[in-house]
Amino acid sequence: KSRDGQTEIPVSMVFQRDSLTKNNGNIPVHLYGYGSYGASIEASFRSTRLPLLKRGVVYVLAHVRGGGENGRPWYEEQGKYLGKKNTFNDFVDIARWLTDESELGASDDIGRGITNPSKLSCEGRSAG
Numbered sequence: 001k002s003r004d005g006q007t008e009i010p011v012s013m014v015f016q017r018d019s020l021t022k023n024n025g026n027i028p029v030h031l032y033g034y035g036s037y038g039a040s041i042e043a044s045f046r047s048t049r050l051p052l053l054k055r056g057v058v059y060v061l062a063h064v065r066g067g068g069e070n071g072r073p074w075y076e077e078q079g080k081y082l083g084k085k086n087t088f089n090d091f092v093d094i095a096r097w098l099t100d101e102s103e104l105g106a107s108d109d110i111g112r113g114i115t116n117p118s119k120l121s122c123e124g125r126s127a128g
Helices: 047-054 072-076 085-098
Strands: 011-014 029-033 058-062 120-124
Touching: 029 085, 047 058, 058 085, 085 120
Parallel strands: 029 058, 029 120
Antiparallel strands: 011 058
16 A cells, blocks of 8 residues: 555566565565556566566566556546655555565565565656
8 A cells, every 4th residue: 555545556566486485575576667647567578577587586566656557547636746746655655565574474465575675676767
């Protein structure tokens, strides 16, 4: 959830099957996000991710507000103008969720607490 406590932020994760079997909060994770102009960033195959995946890295795609993943209001009402800060807050909130140790290994929340800040890399794109 986002920091407002109400908005669910969609996340896509790609990993090798055995990557999460040893979830001790120390799994390397690469977090990517872009949210602007209503553009949807779909989870798709990219050969450039294979070297990361083969090394046990979990690739996480953050579908933050400003994109089009949840329809036009996701962009127009929550990710544009005065709502633009939600784009950045959502990205940070997902990074915090990935490094949250409070519910390490909770079976109903596969991504929570899988890594720590020293094992988390982040990437985003600029909209201007």
